[in-house]
Amino acid sequence: MADAPQEQIAPLLNPEGWELLASLGPYNEDDALRLNASLRKAGHSPELVSAALTQSRLRTKAETKFGEFARQMIFTQAGLEQATRLTVAARHAQRFVEAGIGHVADLGCGLGADAMALASMDITVTAVEMDETTAACATMNLIPFRNATVVHADATSVSLDGIDGVWLDPARRTTSSAGTKRLWDAEDFSPPLSFVESLARSGRAVGVKMGPGMPHDSVPADCEAQWVSVAGDVTEVALWFNAVRRPGIRRAALVLGPQGAAELTSGEDFGSGPVPPVGPIEGYLYEPDGAVIRAGLVADVALELGGHLVDEHIAYICAPELRDTPFARAYRVLDVMPFNVKALKAWVKDEGIGVLDIKKRGTAVTPEELRRQLLPGGKSGGRNAARKTATLVLTRIGEDRVAISVEPVH
Template sequence: MSEAPQDQIAPLLTEEGWELLASLGPYREDRSFALNSSLRKAGHSPELVSAVLTQSRLRTRAEAKFGEFARQMLFTQAGLEQATRLNVAARHAQRFAQAGIRHVADLGCGLGADAMALASLDIAVTAVEVDETTAACATINLIPFPHATVVHSDATSVALEDGAGVWLDPARRTTTTSGTKRIWDPEAFSPPLSFVESLAAAGRAVGVKMGPGMPHESVPGGCEAQWVSVGGDVTEVTLWFNAVARPGIRRAALVIGAGGAAELTSGDGFDAGPVAPVGPVEGFLYEPDGAVIRAGLVADLALDLGGHLVDEHIAYICAPELVDTPYARAYRVLEVMPYNVRALKAWVRENGVGVLDIKKRGTSVTPEELRKQLLPGSKGGGKAGGKAAGKKTATLVLTRIGEERVAVSVEPV
């Protein structure tokens, strides 16, 4: 049975624990057993050693979200899983700053990522967290920010100052002895979506981070919904109300990548917007970013690219020309074939394919299983073994056009 989060944090909130944690370098799984033994031989208690090694592992994982800040922060497993990346939190904070809001209540602050970003813009932050262990972590994490105060309390019971904005990142996971489990019902979140709507109805500037899989029908009216992807992964949908919502924008896809950030927006409701034409698989095939798909902006993108959908229900776009876009990955169409395993086996053999990347949309085919069938000796991971394997790399896109299943040979651009 795993230890409770407080058992992994409390030993660190001592001089011995903090100094020992600071003395460790980046966590390495292959050295953890030896390090555990050496720390115990040095006289440190098993509880402290366990807490320090757990925290070292979480800090190393957290660098993907927090960069070098992670080395001085405290984390819980559930808190890190839900925590906002700092580059995204900075964009949240900018909304409040641009609206002229000087005090924000961060209700359900978790580990304090968004509170850190707000405080760095000289916005006074009251960070509220109901879980005692998480509140302790947030207190440590916010020590460098004099504009931030942590309150251990239920988010729904805190008195709000007149004119204060509100940021919420409701708890969407429960922690058990076997790990964390995601909650899907917005009314089971802590605090629930109805509480968020009540704050917005009172005229407050409100932003709330929700899971990216939120259905369109669950998005409240009168707000801006912004889906965010980072490095190709859709991380959240943020709902913005009142002063922090942009006029004329109902839904948006913010795409953050190595080349910077770009945003596709629409003022139309989720059941409205343009209709893209449907046409053949030809020219260049575009695979829209997940944020574009979640925001229901595939048709908008197709028209921007001068292209068409391959099927009205599937998020693949084709266009005659190659257009540089941050909103989709482009492939050159080489060949369109009916989906037939025997014929595809022959195609793989004739083309000397040894490494096969398989993408799919609109079909129940499992890429890993198909790869095993097409590549003799393959274990499904993308690389073939055995004498029959060739050296050529190929990409297949499996999709449906009407009732017909097709396999499209493409090459990444």
């Protein structure tokens, strides 16, 4: 996970640098220039001031993933982008605890989020990171844990003798002077998926975090695949092998939200399972959570709701009655119209709509462009902010494109 040069971290790894960083409050972009000048005037070197302000900015950004722990951690930009949220890392670690695993190698540990979670559950952790800067960050982040050791090495070359569990978060981006670039082929990851599978064949308990867009045909046959969403954002698919794989589960959708955790599972392979009916747009329209869609469990949710798909190829569900579910967001259907820009523009005018939320699935229409065409002034808000708010769902039924006026159910 090559990232920021070592020079951006090194100035902080001494008492002066650490004390300066600890003295900074939450990062404020509007105040950054003034603070920069003030710190230099106080006698701090430009290199130290730059490093400290960069870390202050990253720490503030990291609070969404790490909460209050972010205030004591060291970050890199690319490392933070890929880092596991602590709430999710804790669930990873719990798998190893429940399997009775005592020593886990975190191969490609990045900034150490998963290693922190493992170590906090009294598991001995060997955290391995190939990038020197990132390894330095992980070392600092794991200082509170005596049972965690950071090794600066290639994950594929480290001895696993005496280690009964392995966790991997392969680097899925490359970094250059032009910035970071996402990789899509699992064999281009570092380490590649084939290496993960070779570890699983050794019989060890193996878990690996992959990007949520992983195609079903790329998921190995001998694992459990669990897609995870946090507050509606699909963050990963974790593949679990051997002792950390749950019996009878092939695919799962774990939904973490304000109301807690909910999970939907299936023992069927991808492409198998129940076939829901297809029916009219009526009553309530449900938009399944992204983890449910990725895990191929939309049909299961439709049947649970007593509903049907509006089109067999599109992940929108309709049901005549409202039912509470953590696996989909519900909308009350108000009107169904053919998709026609001129007619929709007249509808917006007649209804006095000034703020328009547009959702779409199964159509190439760009919501931002359509909003500009439909609203007076071309966008929501502004002078229209006090006017009526509406939600429009664009989709298709067979070859016909339709626009559905809906009202969110809170």
